[in-house]
Amino acid sequence: MNTAEMSNHSYWEREEWLKSPDLLIIGGGIVGASTALFYKKQFPSHDILIAERGQFPTGASTRNAGFACIGSISEHLADMETASEETVLDRIERRWKGLKLLRQTMGDDSISYVHTGGYEIFTNGDDFERCSKQIEYFNRVLKERLNIDRVYNSLTYSGYPAIYNSVEGALNSGLLMRSLHSRLAREGVRTLWNSEALNVDSGEVTFRSGLKMNSEKIVVATNGFTSHLTETKVEPARGYIFTTKPIANLAWRGTFHFHEGYVYFRNIGDRLLLGGARHVALQVERTDQFGINKKIRDWLIQFANETLNLPEDWEIDQEWSGIMGFTENKEPVVKKVKNGVWIAAGLSGMGIAIGMEVGRKMANLIADSR
Numbered sequence: 336m337n338t339a340e341m342s343n344h345s346y347w348e349r350e351e352w353l354k355s356p357d358l359l360i361i362g363g364g365i366v367g368a369s370t371a372l373f374y375k376k377q378f379p380s381h382d383i384l385i386a387e388r389g390q391f392p393t394g395a396s397t398r399n400a401g402f403a404c405i406g407s408i409s410e411h412l413a414d415m416e417t418a419s420e421e422t423v424l425d426r427i428e429r430r431w432k433g434l435k436l437l438r439q440t441m442g443d444d445s446i447s448y449v450h451t452g453g454y455e456i457f458t459n460g461d462d463f464e465r466c467s468k469q470i471e472y473f474n475r476v477l478k479e480r481l482n483i484d485r486v487y488n489s490l491t492y493s494g495y496p497a498i499y500n501s502v503e504g505a506l507n508s509g510l511l512m513r514s515l516h517s518r519l520a521r522e523g524v525r526t527l528w529n530s531e532a533l534n535v536d537s538g539e540v541t542f543r544s545g546l547k548m549n550s551e552k553i554v555v556a557t558n559g560f561t562s563h564l565t566e567t568k569v570e571p572a573r574g575y576i577f578t579t580k581p582i583a584n585l586a587w588r589g590t591f592h593f594h595e596g597y598v599y600f601r602n603i604g605d606r607l608l609l610g611g612a613r614h615v616a617l618q619v620e621r622t623d624q625f626g627i628n629k630k631i632r633d634w635l636i637q638f639a640n641e642t643l644n645l646p647e648d649w650e651i652d653q654e655w656s657g658i659m660g661f662t663e664n665k666e667p668v669v670k671k672v673k674n675g676v677w678i679a680a681g682l683s684g685m686g687i688a689i690g691m692e693v694g695r696k697m698a699n700l701i702a703d704s705r
Contacts, residue, residue, distance in 0.1 A: 356384035356525070358701070359540060359550035361532045361564065363387030364396035365686055366679050367556035368515045369694025370701075371524045372440075377702050383524045384548075386540070388531035392512050394558055395686055398657025400576055400599055400610050402590055403437075403448065403504040403687055405430040407455035408466040408473060408487060410596035418664060426665065428480045430688035431502065437511075437691045445514040446506045451589040451601075453503030456495040458593075458642060463496040470498065493586050493644075505590050505601055508687065532557075535564045537674040552701055553676045556694075558660035559623050561680040565672055569660040569681045571623035575631050576610030577654035578603060579645070587643060596684075598638065606652065607645065609635055625656050659684050667693050669700060677701060 344353060358374055360367045363385045371383045391397060405427050414423045438448060457463035470487045477486045481502075488499045516526065534541040535555055541547050555564050559571035582605055590601045600609040612631045613620045619628060632654070639645045662668060662681035667689065669679050679697040682690060 352525070352527075353546070353548065354382070355549040357381035357550070358383045358552045358554065359548060360385045360554045360556055361535065361540065362394070362554075362556035362558070362560075363389075363516070363526060363528075364392040364394050364556065364558065365512065365515070365690035366558065366682065366694045366697070367554065368392070368512070368519060369691040370554055370556060370679060370697045371519055371694075372515070372522075373695040373698035374701060375519075375522050375524060377698065379522075384550075385519070385524060385526045386530040386532060386542070386548075387526060387528050388557075388560075390528055392516075394560065395574070395657040395659045395682070396690070397509050397512050398576070398655055399508050399574070399687060400601065400608055401506050401508045401687070402453075402599060402601065403434050403506050404453055404590065404592075405434070405486075405500070405502060405688065407453070407500065407592040407596050408469055408498055409455060409462065409594070410592070411473070412466065412469065413595040414665065422664070422666075424476055424480065426685075427477065429692065430685060431481050433685075433689040433692035434687075436695070437687070440691060441511065441514060446508075446511040448504055448506045450504040453500035453590045453592065454492050455498045455500070455592045456492060457497065458495065460496070463498075466498060467496075492591075503590055506687070511687075532564060535676060537676055551675050554697060554701070555672075555676065555678045556680065556697070558680045558682055558686070559658035561660060561678065563623075565676075565678055567668055567672060567678050567680065569662060569668065570621055572613065572659045572661050572684070573620045573622050573624070573626070573628070574610060574613065574657050574659055574684075575627060575635070575654070576608060576657070577632075577635070577651045579607045579609075579639075580650045580652045581605040582607060582646060582649055593638075593642075598635075600643070607639070607643070607649075609639055609643075611635075612638070623658050625658065627654060627656060659686070669693055669696050671700070671704065 531543040561569040588602045597614045598611045661683045665683040668681045
């Protein structure tokens with residue numbers, strides 16, 4: 336912080352709020368917060384500061400659908416068209432282990448985890464046949480990797496052919512982040528909210544307010560907004576979600592996927608949460624600007640009416656968008672990018688499943704650099 340900036344703050348602010356931390360993390364989402372948590376476990380005496388651009392974690396961590404999932408068979412088969420079989424299987428295993436780490440670290444009550452199981456529904460018979468033929472293959476390889484019997488099984492749900500996933504569940508992502516930040520506060524981790532970083536260099540971060548802070552160790556954990564601060568290629572992707580007003584006798588209870596995981600829905604009590612459909616406007620949704628795409632919204636409303644057969648009087652209660660960050664191969668980026676600066680980003684829509692594990696990996700990488 337330069338002299339002019341220092342003169343604008345009190346002695347107490349400079350000493351307790353604006354002192355240079357041992358570790359400065361840009362981004363207070365699940366990756367940034369998890370990095371702080373696991374680094375603090377290794378170095379309890381170190382001062383850690385998280386700087387978050389929003390009033391609460393802004394991006395995808397509190398704006399997702401709350402799915403604790405390893406993915407549907409159609410999603411895995413689609414991924415195998417652009418990545419090797421081994422890469423995709425490693426990804427499934429990483430998601431499973433990441434979810435186990437999340438639940439073990441936080442406890443199910445603090446994230447409102449419910450083991451619902453997951454369903455992939457099909458409206459096209461050929462697609463169902465193609466995917467159902469792979470059930471035995473995936474069950475065999477996942478038994479070897481996860482030591483779980485029969486992850487997938489075919490059945491019928493609400494009249495549709497479906498593939499059931501026995502290991503999936505749902506959680507409250509807002510409660511998850513509240514619980515995680517409460518825990519960090521108890522352990523002495525400081526957080527500056529409404530603090531958007533504009534530039535990151537070795538040893539120094541400049542914020543939109545004009546504030547500059549120094550630290551020998553800086554982590555950029557901004558996922559879909561990463562290109563604002565580094566040259567690392569992480570492509571933003573906007574995701575749209577809405578929840579309905581309560582629906583009497585709601586038939587859809589659990590977590591559900593459709594069309595290679597692009598469409599997802601679940602119940603929250605008697606409300607239906609429905610989101611995704613980026614495939615309807617993929618190019619347009621490659622943006623880091625929050626907003627609602629009418630084409631996607633209309634598609635999801637039609638899906639709710641014609642496929643999910645919601646009652647005619649159903650209504651949208653709340654709607655929002657979140658910003659994800661994708662890498663070309665859907666593998667997260669966890670690396671040092673310059674002297675004293677690391678990056679952890681590119682969760683590729685799997686933040687709930689792998690975010691905490693990415694944070695732990697980041698903390699270990701920094702610790703090993705000492």
